[in-house]
Amino acid sequence: MKAGNDAGPLAGGIFYLLIGPVIWAAHLLLVYGPQSALCAFRADGMIVVAPFVITALVGVLTVTSMATLALVFWRPRQVARLLRFDAAEETDRRFSISAMRLLTALSFAGVTWAGAVVLFLDPCAQLR
Amino acid sequence: MVDFTAINPTPRPPGELEELKRVWATPKGWRIVTAVNNTVIGLFYIGVAFLFFLMAGVLALLMRTQLAVGDNNFIGQELYNQMFTVHGTTMMFLFAVPAVEALGVMLLPQMLAARDLPFPRLSAFAIWAYVVGGLVFFSTIFYDLAPAGGWFMYPPLTLKEYSPGDNADFWLLGIGFIEISAIAGAVEIVVGTLRTRPPGMSLAKMPIFAWSMLIFASMIMFAFPAVILATMMLEIERSFGWPFFTAEFGGDSLLWQHLFWFFGHPEVYIIFLPAAGLVSMMVPTMAQTPLIGYRLIVVALIATGFFSFGLWVHHMFTTGIPALSLAFFSAASMAVALPSSIQVFAWIATIAAGRERFRITTPSLFILGFLFIFTIGGLTGVMVAMVPFDFQVHDTYFVVAHFHYVLVGGMVFPLFATFYYWTPMVSKNMLSERLGRWVFWLMFLGFNIAFFPMHLTGLLGMPRRVWTYPSELGWDTLNMISTVGAYMLGAGVFLFVFDLLLRFRPGGSGPENPWRAGTLEWLPNDVYSTRSIPLVTSREPIWDQPDLAEDVREGRYFLPNAPTGGRETIVTSPIDARPQYIIQMPGPGWPPLLAAIFTAAFFLLLTIKLVIVAAVCGVIAVAFCLIWTWSLDVGPAKGSIDIGGGISLPTYVTGPTSHSWWAMVVLMFVAASLYLAYVFSYLFLWTVSPEVWSPAGSPALPALSWPAASTFLLLAGATFVVAAGRLLPPAGKFGVAVPLAIFLALACLAGSLAIEIAGHWRTGLSPSANAYGAMVYLGVFLFGQLAFALVIIGLFTIARHAAGKLDRERRVTFDNLALLYHYTVVQSLLGLALIHGFPRLVG
Ligand code: HEM
Numbered sequence: 001m002k003a004g005n006d007a008g009p010l011a012g013g014i015f016y017l018l019i020g021p022v023i024w025a026a027h028l029l030l031v032y033g034p035q036s037a038l039c040a041f042r043a044d045g046m047i048v049v050a051p052f053v054i055t056a057l058v059g060v061l062t063v064t065s066m067a068t069l070a071l072v073f074w075r076p077r078q079v080a081r082l083l084r085f086d087a088a089e090e091t092d093r094r095f096s097i098s099a100m101r102l103l104t105a106l107s108f109a110g111v112t113w114a115g116a117v118v119l120f121l122d123p124c125a126q127l128r
Numbered sequence: 129m130v131d132f133t134a135i136n137p138t139p140r141p142p143g144e145l146e147e148l149k150r151v152w153a154t155p156k157g158w159r160i161v162t163a164v165n166n167t168v169i170g171l172f173y174i175g176v177a178f179l180f181f182l183m184a185g186v187l188a189l190l191m192r193t194q195l196a197v198g199d200n201n202f203i204g205q206e207l208y209n210q211m212f213t214v215h216g217t218t219m220m221f222l223f224a225v226p227a228v229e230a231l232g233v234m235l236l237p238q239m240l241a242a243r244d245l246p247f248p249r250l251s252a253f254a255i256w257a258y259v260v261g262g263l264v265f266f267s268t269i270f271y272d273l274a275p276a277g278g279w280f281m282y283p284p285l286t287l288k289e290y291s292p293g294d295n296a297d298f299w300l301l302g303i304g305f306i307e308i309s310a311i312a313g314a315v316e317i318v319v320g321t322l323r324t325r326p327p328g329m330s331l332a333k334m335p336i337f338a339w340s341m342l343i344f345a346s347m348i349m350f351a352f353p354a355v356i357l358a359t360m361m362l363e364i365e366r367s368f369g370w371p372f373f374t375a376e377f378g379g380d381s382l383l384w385q386h387l388f389w390f391f392g393h394p395e396v397y398i399i400f401l402p403a404a405g406l407v408s409m410m411v412p413t414m415a416q417t418p419l420i421g422y423r424l425i426v427v428a429l430i431a432t433g434f435f436s437f438g439l440w441v442h443h444m445f446t447t448g449i450p451a452l453s454l455a456f457f458s459a460a461s462m463a464v465a466l467p468s469s470i471q472v473f474a475w476i477a478t479i480a481a482g483r484e485r486f487r488i489t490t491p492s493l494f495i496l497g498f499l500f501i502f503t504i505g506g507l508t509g510v511m512v513a514m515v516p517f518d519f520q521v522h523d524t525y526f527v528v529a530h531f532h533y534v535l536v537g538g539m540v541f542p543l544f545a546t547f548y549y550w551t552p553m554v555s556k557n558m559l560s561e562r563l564g565r566w567v568f569w570l571m572f573l574g575f576n577i578a579f580f581p582m583h584l585t586g587l588l589g590m591p592r593r594v595w596t597y598p599s600e601l602g603w604d605t606l607n608m609i610s611t612v613g614a615y616m617l618g619a620g621v622f623l624f625v626f627d628l629l630l631r632f633r634p635g636g637s638g639p640e641n642p643w644r645a646g647t648l649e650w651l652p653n654d655v656y657s658t659r660s661i662p663l664v665t666s667r668e669p670i671w672d673q674p675d676l677a678e679d680v681r682e683g684r685y686f687l688p689n690a691p692t693g694g695r696e697t698i699v700t701s702p703i704d705a706r707p708q709y710i711i712q713m714p715g716p717g718w719p720p721l722l723a724a725i726f727t728a729a730f731f732l733l734l735t736i737k738l739v740i741v742a743a744v745c746g747v748i749a750v751a752f753c754l755i756w757t758w759s760l761d762v763g764p765a766k767g768s769i770d771i772g773g774g775i776s777l778p779t780y781v782t783g784p785t786s787h788s789w790w791a792m793v794v795l796m797f798v799a800a801s802l803y804l805a806y807v808f809s810y811l812f813l814w815t816v817s818p819e820v821w822s823p824a825g826s827p828a829l830p831a832l833s834w835p836a837a838s839t840f841l842l843l844a845g846a847t848f849v850v851a852a853g854r855l856l857p858p859a860g861k862f863g864v865a866v867p868l869a870i871f872l873a874l875a876c877l878a879g880s881l882a883i884e885i886a887g888h889w890r891t892g893l894s895p896s897a898n899a900y901g902a903m904v905y906l907g908v909f910l911f912g913q914l915a916f917a918l919v920i921i922g923l924f925t926i927a928r929h930a931a932g933k934l935d936r937e938r939r940v941t942f943d944n945l946a947l948l949y950h951y952t953v954v955q956s957l958l959g960l961a962l963i964h965g966f967p968r969l970v971g
Binding site for chain 1: 331427
C-alpha cells in the first residue's frame with residue numbers, strides 16, 4: 001500500500017458511473033418540462049403549437065437519448081478516457097465498467113418506457 | 129497483490145493501548161451529554177429515534193381503536209386529524225430518517241475501521257437539535273397545538289385562512305429545522321464514507337451498507353432542499369402574506385405539491401435504501417457466503433436513488449395534469465421496480481447458494497418477513513403506478529395499506545433484524561433468541577392482519593383520514609380485524625422493549641463475532657474502534673484473512689496508537705482508498721449541545737411569535753457555533769507522523785484534499801439544489817400565472833443599470849477574496865491587507881444586496897401584491913441568507929487572522945470562506961439574470 005491520490009479525478013469517476021441515469025434524468029426533464037409548459041400555454045391561449053409538434057419533440061428527444069445511451073454502452077472505455085477516469089486496479093476497472101453498463105441499460109429501459117407513451121396518447125389530453 | 133509491509137512489529141511498546149483508551153474515553157456521569165464519539169451518540173440517536181417510533185405507534189393504536197367500529201366517539205374529529213398528522217410526520221421525519229441516519233453514525237466507522245466520522249461535533253449538534261426539536265414538536269399533541277393538515281400539509285388547507293392558530297407553524301418551523309439537522313448528518317456521512325475508509329478499501333470493496341448510506345446521504349442533499357424551500361415559502365405566506373400558493377394572486381397550491389413530492393418520493397427511498405443495505409450485510413452472514421451479485425446490488429442502489437427523483441408526479445395523478453405527463457411518470461414508477469427486484473433476487477440467490485443452510489435466527493426471520501411484506505408492497509406499488517387504477521384508489525385505505533407495506537416491510541422489519549444482529553457489537557448481552565421468535569411472529573402476523581384488510585376496505589371505498597364512518601357501509605368487520613392486528617403488532621413491539629430492558633447493557637461489546645460475519649465491524653472493538661486500522665484486500669476481510677482479528681488487536685496494522693496525542697483517524701483517497709493524511713478530531717465538549725439547544729429554541733420561539741427572545745437565542749446559538757469552530761483548525765504544528773508500514777502522513781492539509789473543503793462542497797450542492805428548486809418555482813408560477821408578471825401585471829423592472837451595479841459589486845467582491853488569498857502572510861505575521869480585502873469583499877456583497885432590494889422597492893413592487901412580487905423578493909431573501917452567513921464567516925476569518933491562527937499555510941477557514949463566497953457570486957449572478965432577464969425576454 002502506498003500513500004497518495006486516486007488514479008483519476010473523482011468528478012470524472014462519478015460522472016462516468018452515473019452517465020446512464022444522468023441521460024435518463026435529462027430526458028425526463030426535457031420531455032416533461034416543454035410538454036407540460038406547451039400544454040399549459042395552449043390552454044391559456046398564450047402560445048398555440050400544433051399537437052404533432054409536441055409529439056415530434058418528445059419522439060426526437062427519446063430517440064436521441066436512446067442512441068446516446070446505446071453509444072455509451074457500446075464504448076465504455078472511450079467514455080472513460082473522455083472523462084479522464086481510470087481505476088488503480090484491474091478489478092476496480094472491471095467493476096466500474098460493468099456497473100456503468102448496467103446502469104446505462106436500466107436507463108435505456110427507462111427512457112424507452114417513458115418515451116414510448118407518446119405513440120399512444122394525445123399530447124395535451126386531460127383524463128377528465 | 130497484498131503488501132504485508134504494512135504490518136507493524138509486535139509486541140507494541142507499553143502504554144500505547146492505555147493512551148488510546150485515555151484519548152477516546154467517554155465522559156463520565158452526566159457529562160456524557162458532552163460526548164461526541166460515534167459509539168456513544170450513535171446509540172443515543174438510535175434510542176431516541178426508537179422512542180419516537182413507540183410514541184407514534186401509541187398514536188396509531190389510539191387511531192385504530194377509534195376506527196375499530198363505525199360511528200365511534202372515542203376520539204373526536206379534530207384530535208383525530210392532529211393524530212394522523214403527528215403520527216405520519218413523526219414516523220417519517222422523527223423516526224425513519226433519523227433511525228437510519230443513526231445507524232450510519234453508529235455502524236459506519238466500525239464497518240470502515242475508522243476511529244470516528246470526520247466531524248464528530250457536527251454529528252453531536254445534529255443529534256441534539258433533532259432531540260430537542262423533535263420532542264417539542266411531538267408534545268404539541270398534548271396541548272391541542274398539533275398541526276392537522278396531514279403529513280404532507282397541502283395548501284390551501286394549511287394557509288392561514290383555513291388553518292388559523294400556530295399549529296401548522298409548528299410543523300413548518302419544527303420539521304424544516306429537523307431537515308437541517310438531517311442535512312448536517314448527510315454531510316458527515318458523505319465525507320465519512322468517501323474519505324475515512326481503511327487503506328485498500330477501494331469503492332469496489334466497500335460494504336454494501338456504506339454504499340447505501342453514501343447514496344442515502346447524496347439523496348438527502350438533493351431532495352431535502354426542495355421541502356426546505358417549500359416550508360420556507362408556506363411559512364412566509366402564513367406570516368407575511370406573500371401569496372406563493374394563493375390562486376387569487378397568481379400563486380398555485382400545486383407548486384407545493386411539486387416541491388413536496390420532489391422531496392417526498394425520494395424520501396421513501398431514502399428510508400428504504402439503507403434498510404436494504406443492512407439486509408445485504410446480514411444475508412451473507414446468515415448464509416455464510418459472499419453476497420451474490422454485489423455489483424448488481426450497487427447498481428440497483430444507485431439506479432433506485434436516481435430514478436426515485438423522477439417519480440414525484442405519481443403522487444399527483446388526480447390533480448388534472450395532462451395524461452401524457454402522467455404517463456412519463458407512470459413509466460418511471462414502473463421502471464423503478466426493476467432495480468428493487470434486482471436486489472430481491474440477489475438476496476434470494478445468496479440465501480439459496482449458502483455454504484451452509486440459511487440459518488434461521490431472529491434476524492433472518494425478520495429478513496424473510498421483510499422480503500414477504502416488501503414484495504407485496506412493491507406489487508401494490510406497481511398497481512397504483514397505473515394511472516387509471518390510481519384514480520380509483522387515490523386517497524383510500526388501499527393507499528394506506530400500500531405505503532405501510534413498503535414502509536413497515538421495507539424499513540421497520542430490517543430495523544428489527546438490525547437490532548438483533550448488531551446488538552452484540554454495543555451491548556454485553558445479546559438479545560434473546562427465544563423471545564425474538566415471539567416478537568417476530570407477533571409483529572409479522574399482527575402486521576399482516578392489520579394492514580392486509582385495508583386493501584379491501586380501500587377497494588370498498590373507505591377514504592383515508594376519516595375519523596369515523598357510518599356502520600351500515602359494510603366496513604366494520606374489516607376495520608375490527610385491522611385493529612386486532614394492530615394490537616398484536618403492538619404486543620410484539622412491547623415484548624421487544626421488555627427484552628431490551630432485560631438484556632441490553634451498553635458500554636462494552638458482547639461475544640466476539642457471534643454470527644461469524646466477514647466485515648470489519650466484527651473486529652475486536654473498543655471506544656477507539658479497532659486497535660489498529662487494517663489494510664483491506666477483499667470485501668469480507670475477516671473471512672479471507674483468518675488472523676485479521678488477532679493482528680488488528682495486537683496493533684500490527686496502521687495507526688496502532690495516538691501519535692498526535694489526541695483523537696485522530698486516517699483519511700484515504702475517495703476511489704482507491706490510498707492513505708492521504710491524518711485528521712485530528714475534536715473531543716467531547718459543550719458547544720455542540722448548547723448550540724443545538726439554542727438553535728432549537730430559536731425556531732420554536734419563532735413559531736409562537738416571540739420574535740425578540742427567539743432572536744436572542746439565535747445569537748447565542750451562533751456564538752456557540754463560533755466557539756466550537758474556533759478550535760477546529762488545528763494547524764500544521766504536529767508535522768508528519770508514521771502510521772506503520774513505512775508510511776508517513778501529514779497531520780494537516782488544506783485545499784481540495786482536506787475534509788473541510790469536501791464538507792463545504794457538499795454544502796454548496798445543498799445550496800445549489802435549494803436554488804434550483806427556487807428557479808423551478810419561479811418558472812412554474814410564471815407558466816401558471818403569466819398575467820401577474822412584469823411588465824403587464826406588475827410594475828416594470830428597474831432599469832438595467834441596477835442589476836449592472838449589483839453585478840459589478842459581486843465581481844469586485846470576488847476579486848477582493850482572491851486578493852486576500854494571495855496576500856495571506858506566512859505563519860506568525862499579521863498583514864492588515866487581508867482583513868481589509870475581506871472587509872471590502874463583504875461590503876461589496878452587502879452593497880449588491882442593498883441595490884437589488886432598493887431597485888425593486890423603488891418600482892413599487894410589493895412582495896404581498898402577487899406571486900410575481902413574492903418570487904422576486906424570495907430570490908432576494910435567498911441571496912440575503914448567503915450574504916448573512918458570509919458576513920459571519922468573514923468576520924470570524926478576520927478574527928482568526930488577528931489571533932495569529934490563520935496564515936498562508938493554516939488557511940482552512942479562509943478556503944471555506946472563499947469557496948462559499950464564489951458560490952454566492954455565481955448563484956447571485958444567475959439570480960440577477962433570471963429576475964431581470966427573464967421578464968424582459970418573454971414580456
Ligand atoms: C406500527 C404500526 C403502525 C400502525 C398501526 C399505523 C397506523 C396508521 C393509521 C391508523 C394511520 C391513519 C390512517 C388515516 O386515517 O388515513 C396511519 C397513517 C400513516 N402512517 Fe402509520 N401506522 C404504523 C406504522 C407506521 C410507520 C412505521 C410509518 C412510517 C415509517 C407510518 C407512516 C404513516 C404515514 C406517513 C401515514 C399518513 C399520515 C397522513 O395521512 O398524513 N406508519 N398509520
